[in-house]
Amino acid sequence: MLQIPTWKRVLIWGVTVLVLFMAVPNLFYPRVETHNDAVKQIEAAGATPEREEAAVGWPSWMPSGLVNLGLDLRGGAYLLADVQVADVYAERMTGYWPEVRDALREERDTVGAIRRVDGPDGELHVKIANPDGMETAIAVVSNLSRPILSLTGVGSNDIEVSGSGDTLVVQLSEHEKIATDDRTVKQSLEIVRRRVDEAGTREPSIQRQGETRIIIQVPGVGSAQELKDLIGQTAKLTFQPVVSRTSDPDATAGARNIVVPSMDEEGTYYILEEAAVVSGEELTDAQPSFDQNGRPAVSFRFNPTGARKFGDYTRDNIGSPFAIVLDNEVISAPTIQDHIPGGSGIITGNFTIEESTNLAVLLRAGALPAEMIFLQERTIGPELGADSVEAGRIATIVAFVAVLAFMGLSYGLFGVFANIALIVNVGLIFGLLSIIGATLTLPGIAGIVLTVGMAVDANVLVFERIREELKTARGPSRAIELGYEKALSAILDANVTTFITAAILYALGSGPVRGFAITLGLGILTSVFTAIFITRLLIVMWFERRRPKTIEV
Amino acid sequence: MRLKLVPPDTKWDFFKRWQLTFGASALAMVLSIVMFFAVGLNFGIDFLGGTTIRTESSQAVDVAAYRGAIAPLDLGDVTITQVFDASFDEDEHVAQIRIQQQEGHEAITPEVIEQIKTALQGVDSEIEFPSIESVGPKVSGELVWTAIEAVILAIAAVLFYIWLRFEWQFSLGAVAALVHDVTLTIGIFCLLQIRFDLTIIAALLTIVGYSLNDTVVVFDRVRENLRRYKKLDLKEVLNLSINETLSRTVMTSVTTLIALVSLYVLGGDVIRGFVFAMIWGVVVGTYSSIFVAAPILLRLGVKRDWSKPSQGGGTQFADVDA
Numbered sequence: 001m002l003q004i005p006t007w008k009r010v011l012i013w014g015v016t017v018l019v020l021f022m023a024v025p026n027l028f029y030p031r032v033e034t035h036n037d038a039v040k041q042i043e044a045a046g047a048t049p050e051r052e053e054a055a056v057g058w059p060s061w062m063p064s065g066l067v068n069l070g071l072d073l074r075g076g077a078y079l080l081a082d083v084q085v086a087d088v089y090a091e092r093m094t095g096y097w098p099e100v101r102d103a104l105r106e107e108r109d110t111v112g113a114i115r116r117v118d119g120p121d122g123e124l125h126v127k128i129a130n131p132d133g134m135e136t137a138i139a140v141v142s143n144l145s146r147p148i149l150s151l152t153g154v155g156s157n158d159i160e161v162s163g164s165g166d167t168l169v170v171q172l173s174e175h176e177k178i179a180t181d182d183r184t185v186k187q188s189l190e191i192v193r194r195r196v197d198e199a200g201t202r203e204p205s206i207q208r209q210g211e212t213r214i215i216i217q218v219p220g221v222g223s224a225q226e227l228k229d230l231i232g233q234t235a236k237l238t239f240q241p242v243v244s245r246t247s248d249p250d251a252t253a254g255a256r257n258i259v260v261p262s263m264d265e266e267g268t269y270y271i272l273e274e275a276a277v278v279s280g281e282e283l284t285d286a287q288p289s290f291d292q293n294g295r296p297a298v299s300f301r302f303n304p305t306g307a308r309k310f311g312d313y314t315r316d317n318i319g320s321p322f323a324i325v326l327d328n329e330v331i332s333a334p335t336i337q338d339h340i341p342g343g344s345g346i347i348t349g350n351f352t353i354e355e356s357t358n359l360a361v362l363l364r365a366g367a368l369p370a371e372m373i374f375l376q377e378r379t380i381g382p383e384l385g386a387d388s389v390e391a392g393r394i395a396t397i398v399a400f401v402a403v404l405a406f407m408g409l410s411y412g413l414f415g416v417f418a419n420i421a422l423i424v425n426v427g428l429i430f431g432l433l434s435i436i437g438a439t440l441t442l443p444g445i446a447g448i449v450l451t452v453g454m455a456v457d458a459n460v461l462v463f464e465r466i467r468e469e470l471k472t473a474r475g476p477s478r479a480i481e482l483g484y485e486k487a488l489s490a491i492l493d494a495n496v497t498t499f500i501t502a503a504i505l506y507a508l509g510s511g512p513v514r515g516f517a518i519t520l521g522l523g524i525l526t527s528v529f530t531a532i533f534i535t536r537l538l539i540v541m542w543f544e545r546r547r548p549k550t551i552e553v
Numbered sequence: 554m555r556l557k558l559v560p561p562d563t564k565w566d567f568f569k570r571w572q573l574t575f576g577a578s579a580l581a582m583v584l585s586i587v588m589f590f591a592v593g594l595n596f597g598i599d600f601l602g603g604t605t606i607r608t609e610s611s612q613a614v615d616v617a618a619y620r621g622a623i624a625p626l627d628l629g630d631v632t633i634t635q636v637f638d639a640s641f642d643e644d645e646h647v648a649q650i651r652i653q654q655q656e657g658h659e660a661i662t663p664e665v666i667e668q669i670k671t672a673l674q675g676v677d678s679e680i681e682f683p684s685i686e687s688v689g690p691k692v693s694g695e696l697v698w699t700a701i702e703a704v705i706l707a708i709a710a711v712l713f714y715i716w717l718r719f720e721w722q723f724s725l726g727a728v729a730a731l732v733h734d735v736t737l738t739i740g741i742f743c744l745l746q747i748r749f750d751l752t753i754i755a756a757l758l759t760i761v762g763y764s765l766n767d768t769v770v771v772f773d774r775v776r777e778n779l780r781r782y783k784k785l786d787l788k789e790v791l792n793l794s795i796n797e798t799l800s801r802t803v804m805t806s807v808t809t810l811i812a813l814v815s816l817y818v819l820g821g822d823v824i825r826g827f828v829f830a831m832i833w834g835v836v837v838g839t840y841s842s843i844f845v846a847a848p849i850l851l852r853l854g855v856k857r858d859w860s861k862p863s864q865g866g867g868t869q870f871a872d873v874d875a
Binding site for chain 1: 555556557558607609640663666681682683684685686687688689691692699702703706707710711714715718751752754755758759761762763765766767769770772773774777797798800801804805807808809810811812813815816818819820821823824827828831
């Protein structure tokens with residue numbers, strides 16, 4: 001007979017009520033959002049009376065998880081950036097050059113005179129005067145390599161050294177390239193995150209996609225261009241030795257030197273050594289401050305390695321100028337007056353207070369290690385998003401009411417049970433979306449509407465089956481039992497196959513499409529749950545109370 | 554009094570004119586393929602690369618004036634279409650401007666966007682730009698492949714699942730119905746030149762899921778009836794199964810269509826193409842599980858004795874009528 005053990009009933013209602021409870025905050029969206037923002041601000045920046053007031057707008061014992069609205073519903077900007085990881089190889093090799101040079105100079109007797117020649121990007125080519133000493137040269141340079149500390153590259157070194165004729169070729173090993181790529185992307189991700197956070201927008205989403213790509217989604221930003229400006233500021237700071245000053249931008253710089261324009265003095269160019277003495281990555285702190293004449297400046301401090309390099313260089317080069325270079329422009333080129341041992345200093349230029357503050361922020365956040373190319377971008381205005389939410393809401397309500405009416409007309413009392421289950425179903429979808437912190441997109445709303453239409457399917461299968469079983473007339477309770485029993489395999493097969501497609505969509509899709517896959521997938525889970533547990537429980541409870549001799553489905 | 558869309562106890566013969574329905578399906582598929590190669594899909598920027606700009610203004614859209622303003626910028630192929638929707642206010646005039654991929658760039662440059670904005674503001678000072686979307690050639694190329702991959706993977710996964718749960722003949726029947734549905738959907742998109750973008754792929758996969766849902770329910774009943782009526786002709790079993798599940802098939806399709814139609818009418822223009830694809834898919838999917846999947850099963854024949862393990866591929870009782 002129709003029996004469901006008490007523990008099972010408690011479990012079913014328990015799970016249902018819990019998940020529905022999690023969905024409650026979404027009914028009070030603006031209030032909960034204000035509360036959440038206030039709580040976050042209090043955590044980050046301390047309490048103020050206004051924040052406290054905003055925070056108590058929603059009781060703290062209630063769940064406060066909300067369904068995030070996607071960019072297409074809220075408005076904002078989306079960028080897909082490709083990090084040019086190979087940029088870093090060349091830089092690494094240039095960084096290696098002084099070490100390689102010094103090591104080979106010590107072997108001058110066997111190797112002969114050396115000079116760096118141009119090679120393809122990411123390779124360091126050194127010509128040696130005495131090709132017979134190649135083996136020694138390779139051995140010496142190989143000694144400079146360091147073992148890689150990564151899971152994939154255990155036992156291999158960071159550089160590969162080879163020789164052909166009189167040219168020694170140094171390049172990063174394959175394992176090191178993989179490790180470097182990963183580091184570069186992670187670093188870029190972190191810097192983008194910090195810059196976006198500095199701008200203080202709500203719920204930015206910055207994710208890595210695949211090997212070298214980063215997806216940046218920021219609600220509330222006016223345009224993709226604004227977002228690009230925000231993260232595209234490179235703020236790459238280096239200290240480079242100055243070779244000479246010129247007014248000719250096309251001046252021949254000489255080997256390993258570069259021509260860099262001055263930031264303030266139009267028409268002035270500096271010829272600098274390409275390899276930097278110290279770079280911005282070795283900064284630990286940067287603060288806006290003022291120089292001794294009261295003009296805005298930025299003070300900075302190096303980490304120990306940076307401080308040592310900076311100290312050694314200033315000690316050895318008193319009297320010669322060096323350049324402070326920001327994003328390939330010389331901010332200033334002071335002459336070294338004295339040995340600077342402490343690793344801290346000050347950058348002066350023609351800054352306004354605002355500029356010096358910004359520069360300090362950018363320096364703290366660090367430079368992007370490599371260039372980013374934007375492959376895809378999207379700007380959605382907030383009104384368009386609001387219109388979409390409104391249209392989606394109305395469409396969902398109309399669809400909902402129409403399906404409820406149709407089910408009621410078709411199945412009478414049983415239809416009412418199915419309708420209760422359907423209402424619970426939509427509540428469950430929102431509860432689950434809130435729990436996993438998923439993002440609702442416009443196609444996601446379509447997924448919910450589609451679920452409303454398809455969710456009744458499992459119930460319809462059961463009800464039709466009960467109708468059929470009633471014809472063989474073995475009493476209503478047996479018919480209900482058989483109806484559920486026999487419809488189960490069809491319900492499972494039908495929903496598993498749909499779930500497979502939702503999973504594939506989730507795995508391969510991105511952005512809005514993924515939002516659709518999430519609601520569709522969750523909708524399948526909840527509709528199977530409501531059909532085989534909730535509707536059934538409702539029917540059983542009704543049956544126990546009434547004990548009807550005949551039923552009409 | 555109950556609302557009944559299908560009379561109780563139908564005994565319709567769904568195979569009486571199978572040559573006709575099967576022929577019609579085959580013809581529609583061929584036409585779709587011809588359309589695909591002759592006319593082609595109206596691919597969106599997701600797949601072709603390029604930029605779309607949505608404009609909104611309180612003044613009426615003057616496509617010719619817009620075109621005139623943008624023409625001097627020399628951006629290559631520019632399409633301007635006015636967008637209509639029931640949900641728009643009286644003084645809400647929306648247009649969609651699409652610009653082809655610019656040589657040598659990934660996403661569109663900010664300068665170009667600025668130029669376009671300035672040019673259009675010259676025509677209509679009230680104009681606003683609620684959304685701008687730009688896709689570079691690298692991504693669009695990948696998206697095409699991901700989309701094809703997704704559809705093929707979905708069909709393969711389903712083929713495998715049904716083969717696991719049923720027999721290979723069922724599997725082939727279900728997949729034939731899927732291919733039928735996907736082909737016809739692509740056909741109608743070629744015919745009506747509705748923009749085919751990434752969300753349509755999502756719709757295609759949903760159609761795959763829905764069509765399957767329907768087919769599986771019928772097949773599940775066929776499997777059950779095959780065990781119950783061991784002596785009955787396969788054709789009779791199929792007919793019986795389709796008739797028994799017909800009420801459910803129609804009920805589910807109607808509730809789904811009710812939901813989708815309300816979304817189509819009220820959900821705004823942004824997802825209209827997506828919803829259209831799904832409505833079409835539900836109609837075609839319902840049709841195909843009865844008129845494509847079942848006849849194929851009839852042709853292939855099935856193993857009848859489910860109590861013993863399969864012998865020699867399970868076609869020893871292949872239907873003599875087929």
